[in-house]
Amino acid sequence: MLKLKLFAVTLAAAVSISTQAAEISEEVINNSFHPYKNGVPSYPGLSVGMTIDQSNVDQFKEILDPAMYQFIKAGDTSITVGETTSFDLHQSYVDATRKYSAGVTLGAGNGELSETVAGRPFPEEPSLDDPRAGEKLAWNFKYGYNWGDSAAIKPFYWVMRNMDSGKKERTLKFNFNFLNYTHRTTQEPLPKITPNPSNLFRGTYAMVLEPFDVKNTQLLIHRFEDDTKLDNAYLYLGFQRRVRRLSSGQTTDAFLGTDLMIEDFEGYNGRVSDMQWKFLGTKNILLPFYNHNDLTSFDTEIHQNDEDGFQMVAYGGKGGCFPEVSYQLRKVYVLESSPIDKSHPISKRLHFIDAQTFTMPRNVLYDRKGDMWKSFTIGQAHPDHHLAINKGSGVSIDDAVTMIDIQANHCTTAQFKGIVDPSLSPLDKFTVQNMRTSGS
């Protein structure tokens, strides 16, 4: 009798799973991952190769985010329009979405989610009628394909600049590594690494190479699957030669004195539960998407004699704060995040999420008074037109960053050599002991 009951329960579960799996239609998959399959967006007067500058920006105000419009209107920069191209994510991520996302639901409270395995949790088109659509987009971002299962940025230059004078005040050189413990779709083991007793979601490891005063500083951040938990963060200071535990709650800390808060990384680097999320609609917006190898100017000064012949993105415009890349008209979800903590230094962020890749290439931050404060750009390079090793990786590669403090006339730019190569990010690199061993 017991066996019969067990069989019935198992059968019911199997039926349930297959039913859920059937809920993700190919139409939803195509709409979510291949939005340009049936054509690319257009806008009156906009053409590939044209430049939008101070003279014609008003014509295109509708397809620019408010900060970019303001910069161009002021003559701080201009942008070149490129052809809209598909940035296809890796097929394994699409397949994982098809396989695992059917039954994913939000929990009762903000920051709660039913168990997920891999893939985009909510591939359906967001609706303004759904009061929790913003939360779903936030989860899609958190579990986005991002850098894939692991990647390295090696090297990674950060330059702090005075926007008025253009003076480069300080240059930091890092290596960064990323590893997903869970939600893995491409690199074995799948879909998660075991053992993983604390149920870590993601590891981020950074080592400072230059300048001398902070050389050998290492940072290790462990993010948990449980969104309500704060990260575990460890710091190795070269001059102390030991690992210190960090309190990680201060995510509004200006990272190493740059214009970025830790919370700003990748567009948003906090807990889903720390923000109230509001979906503001779907628009076509100009975003910095491009083919790195097709760029016409590079920064030949900051990075030289690269073993792969790779060159860093050049910066220009006012103060040298703007990456010299082209922009594509792309489908965008406009998402507003407002801190739940009312002592937070910002009142809100506007995230312009690329609907296909779920990256956040444009972000605008507002201060407590509601005035525009900062503008954050993350240039996205197509993996098939970048380093040879990145071809076919399906990773929309973060390639050039600028965070502009509009009120202080100051910016921090970052130039990446992003490499999707699992051999550069072995599991042991994301351990506390690795920090001790790597520190000289």
Added chain:
Amino acid sequence: MSKLITVQRKPLSLVLSALTLTMANGVSAADSNLEVFAENASYYRDEVGLSKFRNTLQLEFESKFSSNLFRSISVNAIIRGTYDGVYDMNDDEFGEDVTYQYLGEDWHSSDVSSPVILTPGVAVPCENDTLLCHNLDGYMDQDSNDIRYPDFNDSYDFIRELYVTADTVVGGDDILSFRLGKQQVVWGKTDLFRVLDVINPVDYSRHNIYDELEDIRIPQWMLKVDWRMGANKVFDDSNFQLVWNFDEFRPSNLGTCGQSYRILDAGCFFSSYVNASYLNAVLGSMGLPALYAGNVPIIHDVEEPDWNLSNTQVGLKWEGVYGDATFSLNALTYRQQLPSLHFRPFAEGLPIPAADGVFDIVFPRVNLLGGAIDYYSMAADAVWRVEFAYTEGEELARDTDGHKETEMARYVIGLDKNLVIPALGTQSAFLISVQLFGEHILDFEKDMPNEEDNWIATMLFKGFYINNRLSPQIILAHDVGGKATAIAPSISYLSGNHWLFNLGLNIKTGGDETFPWTVAGGASVTEPLSRFTNGPIGVANNEDEVQLTIRYSF
């Protein structure tokens, strides 16, 4: 110090042999880098004048190799050359030509014990007193060039570090990591004072306790092996470490008499004499004839352990990460790095010293068991640190019998918090760190010049402005038993990627504690034992300084 030369070559040849072995097994150079900085540290001491004019050139070299045998292999070296011009620029106060009116002149007023009982310390004894130089051979026997150019000595200290590191994968996912050569091995989690961080001795003559430990640890020739086991079903990370310090034993450098920094003023005590007239008077009061023809040197000999296998030092550590806590368990057999003074009686049972020296300096074998844990409290968004060490074999000074072996317990509780305080005008988080060090003497005797239980509290408050290029901080340290406090505010400024300026004050109070010396009839006096009761902060009570450091990184 010439006897060091031959044994120092042994470890160097070991490292070279290791390099040769690896080179012969399919190793080729991949990438290398060299970093260089030059630094001047000029300190001005109240009522004394220039107390430091240290000029440093430091080269840091790293070369990584590809290898068929190892997953990774690298060679690191740090070369440091230092010249301290204070001994030429302020030779009225420091260096071989200085004379003192009485022992402890730099930190207390004269009392019955000095100069009636003890003579003033002899500055740089190897330039001024052949007997003292002989007696202190191998320990505080620096000559004038040694204190001007402290890195260029018989121990080749200009080679700060030179080691080869190699990793290899074993048993699937585990990694065996080797580091062989002259190096620093850092245990524990505390700042300023050491509980578990005792593998390397320390050079306090550079700037007392106030320089970064990285710059004042004395690197040793060691083999460090880490078995990195990674995560398992219980721990997020797990590691087992073996440290074998096969270098010849070196004690901590307390500073020679005449140097501008000499912790506890020990250097001058060790280069002083007991007045023969005083000793003969004591004998006379006992109805005995005068036995002392001349003053008696405080130190008769330094018993440095010879190099042999049984005199090497070994440590074991198991550490890991469990949830929100990281921990370590540590065991170490080593030698006490501070000197223990063994009294030499004139004759068996007599409480008067031998005519050729009062004490021998020895460095006893010590066994340590300890551990550390830090825990991130999400509720407080702060990190708690606890570290403890239990030792057996340490020897402490005491009034009668000179010393006593005792078990010791040391511990520290610390709290670190990063806090963004917008009201203070910056979006960068302030670092707030407080620590309480405790020390308990398990076999305490009343004639020990220490508290049975003593505590030192420290606080660091550090902020960052102008994109972290301007950083003010204040460090406070208070020795409860010594009733002494150090206050060290400073501000550093980074200009571009090359220049670093640091301007600071270093103010101390205290130094007023006395301790009865029964030889002096039980009077509560300053010399020689109250240097222990006042501690490193109190004994430096007259070393208030303005300090400017300028560094250029190439």
